[in-house]
Amino acid sequence: MQRQRTDCPWWQRGVIYQIYPRSFQDSNGDGVGDLAGIEARLDYVATLGVDAIWLSPVFPSPMADFGYDVADYCGIEPMFGDLAAFDRLLAGVHARGLKLLLDFVPNHSSDQHPWFAESRASRDSAKRDWYIWRDPAPGGGPPNNWISDFGGSAWEWDAATGQYYLHAFLKEQPDLNWRKPALRAAMMDVLRFWLDRGVDGFRIDVLWHIVKAEGFPDNPVNVDWTPDRTERDRLIQRHSTDQPEAHAISADFRALADSYGERVLVGEIFLPNDRHARWFGTPERPQVHLPFNFQLIENRWNAAVLRRVIADYEASLPTHGWPNWVFGSHDAPRIAARIGDAQARVAAMLLLTLRGTPTLYQGDEIGIGDVPIPPERVRDPQDLRQPGLGIGRDRSRTPMPWDGSPFAGFSAVEPWLPLNADWPTRNVAAQSDDPDSLLTLYRSLLTLRRAQDALSIGKFALVDADEDVLAFERWHGDDRLLVALNLGTQRRRLPLPAHGAIGAVLASTLPPRVLDGSLAPDEGLVLRLEEAR
Incomplete structure (x- = not known):
């Protein structure tokens, strides 16, 4: 479509x-x-x-x-x-x-990138400061207390040039400057x-x-x-x-x-x-x-x-x-x-x-x-x-x-x-x-989302609902939808719209059934809202 x-x-x-x-x-x-x-x-x-x-x-x-x-x-x-x-x-x-x-x-x-190879070759390398190098702390050891996201110090010692380089992740992933x-x-x-x-x-x-x-x-x-x-x-x-x-x-x-x-x-x-x-x-x-x-x-x-x-x-x-x-x-x-x-x-x-x-x-x-x-x-x-x-x-x-x-x-x-x-x-x-x-x-x-502007680019408002139920309205122009989701294992009340009436069921997580004012356990519905008559 x-x-x-x-x-x-x-x-x-x-x-x-x-x-x-x-x-x-x-x-x-x-x-x-x-x-x-x-x-x-x-x-x-x-x-x-x-x-x-x-x-x-x-x-x-x-x-x-x-x-x-x-x-x-x-x-x-x-x-x-x-x-x-x-x-x-x-x-x-x-x-x-x-x-x-x-x-x-x-x-x-x-650390196998040519840039890093050149950077670590010498303190005088033209690309030395393309990465983050620092001297040891005054008493020796890493320049600060930073921890890698993968555990351990975020600093790796390079004996050849006598400095540490920074790596937020693995030591094989030196940080760029x-x-x-x-x-x-x-x-x-x-x-x-x-x-x-x-x-x-x-x-x-x-x-x-x-x-x-x-x-x-x-x-x-x-x-x-x-x-x-x-x-x-x-x-x-x-x-x-x-x-x-x-x-x-x-x-x-x-x-x-x-x-x-x-x-x-x-x-x-x-x-x-x-x-x-x-x-x-x-x-x-x-x-x-x-x-x-x-x-x-x-x-x-x-x-x-x-x-x-x-x-x-x-x-x-x-x-x-x-x-x-x-x-x-x-x-x-x-x-x-x-x-x-x-x-x-x-x-x-x-x-x-x-x-x-x-x-x-x-x-x-x-x-x-x-x-x-x-x-x-x-x-x-x-x-x-x-x-x-x-x-x-x-x-x-x-x-x-x-x-x-x-x-x-x-x-x-x-x-x-x-x-x-x-x-x-x-x-x-x-x-x-x-x-x-x-x-x-x-x-x-995905087909419904593509067909309904209310879902793809429409406005949004949360709706008050019972325990375990998450509900919201989506609308675009005159098209108005209600999404009601039961995140629990008990039957819950289907929230009624503040304005208008429930029309067609556009999507359901469960097999089709006659609406009875409730949400079954694990049930989600996308409903079209119509003006009350």
């Missing part, structure tokens, strides 16, 4: 679909997904009903952190293909009316390289990390830290993240993207609402279009909690800001694993009916749940460095199960990570043929 033309940019109406390339489709039988595999599955993505694909990193990398350690910002990792394969994929994406976003990693490179104009210019050229090639935007990795406080003071101790939390959380990252100078860089990214027409920038930012909202910038000096909003991941699946979260987030947005929502990613536990199969259907309805741009993570549309990873198959460096905390990300990166053939149609050999144990029945082919499947529900909701 064609959408009517409006003045809204595509990314406001659209839905983004994240693909983790290692785990989407293997085309050459090495057990790892690749660009040709993604190209072969583009018809699936197009018929799902999304508008854009976001690819996790595909650049050359030693894979210490599976692509987030970039050794060449303007190339393609041979494991995934080459630039010709990328160009074919991009052409295939555009031929299907879709957009393609790349994952830009500006905070750090790989964004206070250096030459480095900034080189990274802007990276963006131009891909924009000139035709990409439609970028998801910007750990954007709030990219500038550090001058003087590198110690971070304050977190008095609320407990041993069941990551080592990073022992400190409050006051001086190592979210510095005022980073906003000018974000604005420069936006100005460059806007110079190419209707491109979009999605910024990865984990911050409280008031600080998060600053990354929209101002109308005169805008920053990223969509500062990623992770609150559906970070908060309990509880109607009262989510009502507060949604209200507070909406209230925090500047007048020029556009909301966005996500409940799954390559870093987060699977939504079905967190809340179960029945509520995963309710979550699908919530994600696709809230005001703002949704991002859907591959595999959530078929309800992949908990995938235990045997110790001998753990690949995630974060999990390997801090075992026992339950923070492993491998469980979210398992291969996409396509059908009931050997290795789920993902590969001709054993995949790099285990498949979900129920893959023979929980796969795309099986759910495509099932009118009651989660995949069918996603497709119907």
